[in-house]
Amino acid sequence: MRKPVYFFRLSNNKGCALKSFACGDVVPGCEAVWVCSTEDEILASLAGHAGSAHGIHDVSAEMVKTVQEAITTVS
Ligand SMILES: [Zn+2]
Numbered sequence: 001m002r003k004p005v006y007f008f009r010l011s012n013n014k015g016c017a018l019k020s021f022a023c024g025d026v027v028p029g030c031e032a033v034w035v036c037s038t039e040d041e042i043l044a045s046l047a048g049h050a051g052s053a054h055g056i057h058d059v060s061a062e063m064v065k066t067v068q069e070a071i072t073t074v075s
Contacts, residue, residue: 017073017074017075018035018036018037018073018074019034019035019036019037019038019039019041019042019071019072019073019074020033020034020035020036020071020072020073020074021033021034021042021046021067021070021071021072022034022070023046023049023053025070026063026066026067026070027054030053030054032049032053034046035074039068039071042067042071043064043067043068046059046067047059050063
C-alpha cells in the first residue's frame with residue numbers, strides 16, 4: 001500500500017489563499033500533493049519531484065502550463 005506524499009510549505013501563510021496541486025491530476029497514479037503559498041513555490045518544488053519520481057529532467061513550458069491549469073486555490 002502506497003502512502004500519499006505531501007509537500008507543505010506554508011512559510012508565508014498569513015491568511016492568504018493557498019495553492020494546491022495534486023501530481024495525480026497530471027501523472028496518473030502519482031499521489032504527491034503540494035500545498036503552498038504561491039504557484040511559484042509549487043513549480044519550484046515540482047521540478048525536483050518530476051526529476052526524482054518521474055525521470056523528467058526537462059520540464060517544458062507546455063508541462064508548466066498543464067500544471068498551472070491543474071493548480072487549485074484552497075480557501
Ligand atoms: Zn508525481
